[in-house]
Amino acid sequence: MHSALFLIEFGAITLALGLLGRLAGRLRFSPIPLYLLAGLAFGEGGLLPLGASEEFVAIGSEIGVILLLLMLGLEYTASDLVTNLKTQYPAGLVDMTFNALPGAVAALLMGWGPVAAVVLAGVTWISSSGVIAKVLGDLGRLGNRETPVILSILVLEDLAMAVYLPIITALLAGVGWAAGGLTLAIALGAAGLVLFIAVRFGRHISKFVSSDDPEKLLLVVLGLTILVAGLAQQLQVSAAVGAFLVGIALSGEVAENTHTLLSPLRDLFAAVFFVFFGLHTDPASIPPVLLPALLLAVVTACTxxxxxxxxxxxxxISVKGRWRAGGALVARGEFSIVIAGLAVTSGIEPRLGPLATAYVLILVIVGPLTARFVQPLAQRLFPQRAAAGVGAIPEPRAAEQPAQGDAKPDEQPDAKPGDKPAVLDEHSH
Known part of the structure; x- marks a missing residue:
């Protein structure tokens, strides 16, 4: 009887997610808010509370986080990360200061304490590369000159997570300064070691993992990722960081084939993860934090x-491109929920989960709108400044042919054989 109830519940959840994803595709926006709303509907205080399948959904959500981070790591080579770290770190520091600080200040003003402040800082800091990549593709901006700037910021955010996640994992676990410092040292050492090995011996690792049989490749990569994630979690480093590092270590044809094989699994378990987060958020707890979430969304959209x-x-970049770059970065999504989910599980602040849910729901919907309308709106409000653009790379005229090596505004530059995708796909980050 229990088995039959489990199958009915889980089947209903999966079917509902499929229909919601189809609806989001037709409306041309991210399915993340619909998945969160589904979780609210299936959770305590919702319309159809779950019973038999909740434990399975919890395990599925952990796999979802691991696959999200693995696929994120597959998007980059170690050399990409090192290059971005060397050349774009000032933009990363500005990004962290402008966007993490409002979350930390908001948590302290609401009296939530320093640990919750560190968590909420991460929620407001990290943009959703999945939503951003989809929006850039829909708007035909993959080849725009501001797009590499956007991607560099997203890469630096992802790299920063390898340091940030172990910190909040240690803080939420309530370990002392010595244990916390040891955890951070292990995480930094592991990340540095993986980057070094990936740069020097990435081809050998990929050759070892590679297989012409998709079934064997899937089993080896998935098993290796979950094993490393489990070992990382055992060391209090964070399973997500372990999965991310595995993705970085793989490159070339193996990364491309793995990306193709795991994308459907990633999408399934990522959807389950968002549902699980919604399950642990009482819908009745959202209205009291809706105003703070809205204010925080407005402030961090501007930052x-x-x-x-x-x-x-x-x-x-020209003035128009600057506004487009800013508008494209507004959306928050997967990582914000991952960070908030860690806090919800630890139980440090009951209002943190509802606030994060409302915050992400607002910005995952507003983000595509700001990407589309910030530049024309700024052009109307500041016509003289928009027309100036002194010292900027000029926008190509429609009649011009781009120089060799450049891309047209609405085209993505050609990729070199074996390169990882230049733009992250949906559900990444």
Missing amino acids: KIATGYWAARRAG
Whole structure:
């Protein structure tokens, strides 16, 4: 009887997620808010509370986080990360300061304490590369000159997570300064070691993992990832960081084939993860935090726009491109929920989960709108400044042919054989 109830519940959840994903595809926006709403509907206080399948959904959500981070690591080579770290770190520092600080200040003003402040800082800091990549593709901006600036900021955020996640894992576990410092040292050492090995011996690792049989490749990569994630969690480093490092270590054809094989699994378990987060959020707890979430969303939307504008200006992009870069970075999504989910599980602050849910729901919907309308709106409000663009790379005219090596505004540059995708796909980050 229990088995039959489990199958009915889980089947209903999966079917509902499929239909919601189809609806989001037709409306051309991210399915993340619909998945969160589904979780609210299936959770305690919702319309159809779950019973038999909740434990399975919890395990599925852990796998979802691991696959999200693995696929994120597959998008980059170790050399990409090292290059971005060397050349774009000022933009990363500005991004962290402008967008983490409002979350930390908000948590302290609400009396949640320093640990919750560190968590909420991460929630407001990290943009959703999955939503951003989809929006850039829909708007035909993959080849725009400001797009590499956007991607560099996203890469630095992802790399920063390898340090940030172990810190909050240690803080939420309540370990002392000595144990926390040891955890961070292990995480940094592991990340540095993996980057070194990936740069020097990445081809050998990929050759070892590689297989012409998709079934064997899937089993080896999935087993290796879950094993490393489990070992990382055992060391209090974070399973997500372990999965991310495995993804970085794989490159070339293996990374491409793995990406193709695991994408459907990633999408399934990522959807289960968002549902699980919603299950642990009582819908009745959202209205009391809706105003703070809205205020925080407005502030951090402005700070993200300022971040993108500054970074694009530093890169010599024209004024129009600066506004487009800022507007594109507003959306929050997967990582914000991953970070908040860790806090919800630890139980440090009961209002943190509802606030994060409302915050992400607002910005995952507003983000595509800001990407589309910030630049034309700024052009109307500041016509003289938009027309100036002194010292900037000029926008190509429609009649011009781009120089060799450049891309048209609405085309993505050609990729070299074996390169990882230049733009992250949906559900990454």
